[in-house]
Amino acid sequence: MQLSNFDVTAFLKDYWQQKPLLIRSAWDCWTNPVDPDELAGLACEPLVESRIITRRDHAWELEHGPVPESRFAKAGRDPWTLLVQSVDHHLPSVAALLDPFRFVPNWRIDDVMVSYAVDGGGVGAHFDHYDVFLVQGLGRRRWEVGALCDDDTELLAHDGLRLLADFQATEEWILEPGDMLYVPPRVAHRGVAIGDDCMTYSIGFRAPSRAELIEAWADDMIPDLSDSDRYADPHLLQQDNPGEISAEALAQLQAMIAETLLDKTRFARWFGQYNTTPKNPEIDWRPEHAEDADDVQQRLAAGMTLVRNPASRFSLIRETDTSLLLFVDGLCIACSDDTARFAERVCAETELAVPSNSAPATLEVIALLVNAGSLAFEAED
Structure with a gap:
């Protein structure tokens, strides 16, 4: 399903992280990908993250899943949304x-994230710290956007929801199935279902905070730092005031931190592993019996294709023209030549046919990823 009526170059230049954009009939032929009953079934699963938000007597109620199946039969008249x-x-x-x-x-x-709402259902006025595309899948929803928010924007008092205390809409649209609204980070917005059976697909993007990066990066480094690597001042000179922390001492202390934090090679390897750590590792595609390179070659020779586990994350970082680091679900794999070309493909394609005469190193990497549950074989129809 490719987007239509959408100019990627113009969008990135004029709208991405700048201002909202409504795209009518974003697909030539829209088909809703999942029906409400199937979504409700997922919400009942214990390993699936779900919530129900209800607007009752001018207050917001939040229930965390898994959702009992009987909950949907007992839903009252108050507007509610399943996320x-x-x-x-x-x-x-x-x-x-x-x-x-x-x-x-x-x-x-x-x-x-997929939401289902009855008439009047919604999650309230809020803002996100990341970009989001809101695709109308089924039914109709009124979307309003407002001002740019920040950490000082006043929120309603609620333990589980970050809702705006004062929302003033500047634009509004009613979205039909196949319409899409892009909302940049920190732009206030509110969606309300018009009629029952309203489904919206929220395509969200990762935007790690500075605090998150520093904390995770430091936590990764600390175990490898030696306790004997300490501050030293063998050329100490007597100071006029013993209470002063000298500029020289401060510079040396900060350098001890900066030299470690600014290790670009180590940071790249760490971030590749950190960023591909699976969000839902319980979605397990590992085979019953481990595959080796010979098994892989036989399956490829039989015309089987490789498919990526949709819960897995694939990224790469180039080192030279012929070598790179492949990151999959927190694993770091050094690749070169034929294996590097395979890595490029597997990062760009969700399904791929690989020649059975691929290099032995490539077959070994495929076996590793199949046994880890990141890839699986699929027979051609």
Whole structure:
């Protein structure tokens, strides 16, 4: 499903992280990828993240899943919304929704959240710290956008929801199935279902915070740092005031930190592993019996294709013209020549045919990823 009526170059230049954009009939032929009953079934699963948000007596109620099946039968008249996270990790039809958005680097893509709402249902006025494309799948929804928010924007008092205390809409649209609204980070927005059976697909992007990066990077480094690597001042001179921390001492202390933090090679390797750590590792595609390179070669020779686990994350970082680091679900694999070319393909394609006469090193990497559950074989129809 490719986007239509959408100019990627113009969008990135004039709208990405700048201002909202409504795209009518974003697909030539829109088909809703998942029906409401199937979404409700996912919400009942214990390993699927889901929520129900209800607007009752001018207050907001939040329930976390898994949702008992009887809950849907007992739903009252108050407007409610079901939200199911990472649906693309569970359903190939929803994972296919991501393909048209590959003009944004894969490492920035987070997941597809799907919402189902009855008439008047919504999650309230809020803002996100990341970009989002809101695709109308079924029914109709009124979307309003407002001002740019920040950390000082006043929120309603609520333990589980970050809702705006004062929302003033500046623009509004009613979206029909196949319409799409792009909302940049920190732009206030609110969606309300018009009629029952309203489904929206929220394609969200990852935007790590500075605090998150520093904390995770430091946590990774600390175990490898020696306790004997300490501050030293063998050329100490007597100071006029013993209470002063000298500029020289401060510079040396800061350098001890900076030299470690600014190790570009180590940071690249760490970030590749950190960024590809699976969000839902419980989606297990590991085979019953481990595959080796010979097994892989036989399957490829039989015409079987490789498919990526939709819950897996694939990225690469180039080192030279012929070598790179492949990152898959937190693994780091050094690749060169034929294996590097395979790595490029597997990062760009969700399904690929690989020659059975590939280099032995490539077959070994495929076996490793199949046994890890990141790849699987699929017979041709």
